[in-house]
Amino acid sequence: LESAMAAASPWLSALLVLLQCVAHTAGLANTAASAYARPQKCARSPCSHASSLILAVQSQAHAVHTLSMRPMLQSQCAAAPGRLAAVRMLAEDPDPSEDNYYRTLGISEDASYDEIMDAYIALTETYSEDAKRLAAVEKAKEAILDTRLRQRMSGALSPKVADSPFDDKPVKRTPPWVIAARIYKKMARLPPRKLALQIFAIMGTLLAATWLSPRSAGTCLLINTLAGFGYLYNNGLPEVPKDDYGQIGEIRPMQPRPMALAVGITSSIWFAGYFQARRMIALMLVPQWLPEIVLRTTLISLGLIFTALFVKVHDVFD
Numbered sequence: 001l002e003s004a005m006a007a008a009s010p011w012l013s014a015l016l017v018l019l020q021c022v023a024h025t026a027g028l029a030n031t032a033a034s035a036y037a038r039p040q041k042c043a044r045s046p047c048s049h050a051s052s053l054i055l056a057v058q059s060q061a062h063a064v065h066t067l068s069m070r071p072m073l074q075s076q077c078a079a080a081p082g083r084l085a086a087v088r089m090l091a092e093d094p095d096p097s098e099d100n101y102y103r104t105l106g107i108s109e110d111a112s113y114d115e116i117m118d119a120y121i122a123l124t125e126t127y128s129e130d131a132k133r134l135a136a137v138e139k140a141k142e143a144i145l146d147t148r149l150r151q152r153m154s155g156a157l158s159p160k161v162a163d164s165p166f167d168d169k170p171v172k173r174t175p176p177w178v179i180a181a182r183i184y185k186k187m188a189r190l191p192p193r194k195l196a197l198q199i200f201a202i203m204g205t206l207l208a209a210t211w212l213s214p215r216s217a218g219t220c221l222l223i224n225t226l227a228g229f230g231y232l233y234n235n236g237l238p239e240v241p242k243d244d245y246g247q248i249g250e251i252r253p254m255q256p257r258p259m260a261l262a263v264g265i266t267s268s269i270w271f272a273g274y275f276q277a278r279r280m281i282a283l284m285l286v287p288q289w290l291p292e293i294v295l296r297t298t299l300i301s302l303g304l305i306f307t308a309l310f311v312k313v314h315d316v317f318d
Helices: 002-036 046-092 098-105 113-126 131-154 176-187 193-212 214-234 256-282 292-310
Strands: none
Touching (some): 098 113, 098 131, 113 131, 193 214, 193 292, 256 292
């Protein structure tokens, strides 16, 4: 049946054309008659008969055309998956347009030079066997770097240290005498009168006892060393609050860095006094009747008294 209707399709088309011509001629005649005569009422004019016949023939022809085109439509639907795959591959290919270079490398528009090169190296390793993809990645990288260079030369792009090592700013070096002046301002201070009297009363008395009783020089040196270290560490700190009975009402936590600095200064003074006393005895710069332990205690105690009066270690680390 389908083949018979497909064979009759040309004849139906010719008949459709003939009926269209007849309808057109009847329409013209009806228009001319209505211009010179009064229109008469009728149930159905020849023009309406022709129009109905034309519509019926058109519907039949459309059905025949649909049946004849069914094999072609089936073949096109069978070929559709291949076309969709081709479109998908085309969509997956990187677009070489300028707006898509960053998307090709998978980076943002504000990416740094290191990020651009890392993305480029990673993509070249991933698509090492795809020449088309490698060419697109190479083109995207060159286009982005050329754009960055033009912006840098025109001043539109501010330099970043991460983009190029040539953008490193020169290091501003502070002269050593400036650093020494800053440390001196933080460490040196004039002692209060009460603190000075207390230091001289304790450490000065022990030093005088060393000369009066040389046998007690070792004990006096030990006490002066501990006292000098304590004054040095607590110098510059507010006074510890006490209750009505004179008992300390607060325990301060130990600060590691000021403690280490105080230990270093005290140790330096102790060893400097020890070796200087031996040197003076060896060179016979002092009387022979003066014991070395007394000279050693004197030099170390004087150094500790000086640091306890004028040196503070806490403000250095502020």
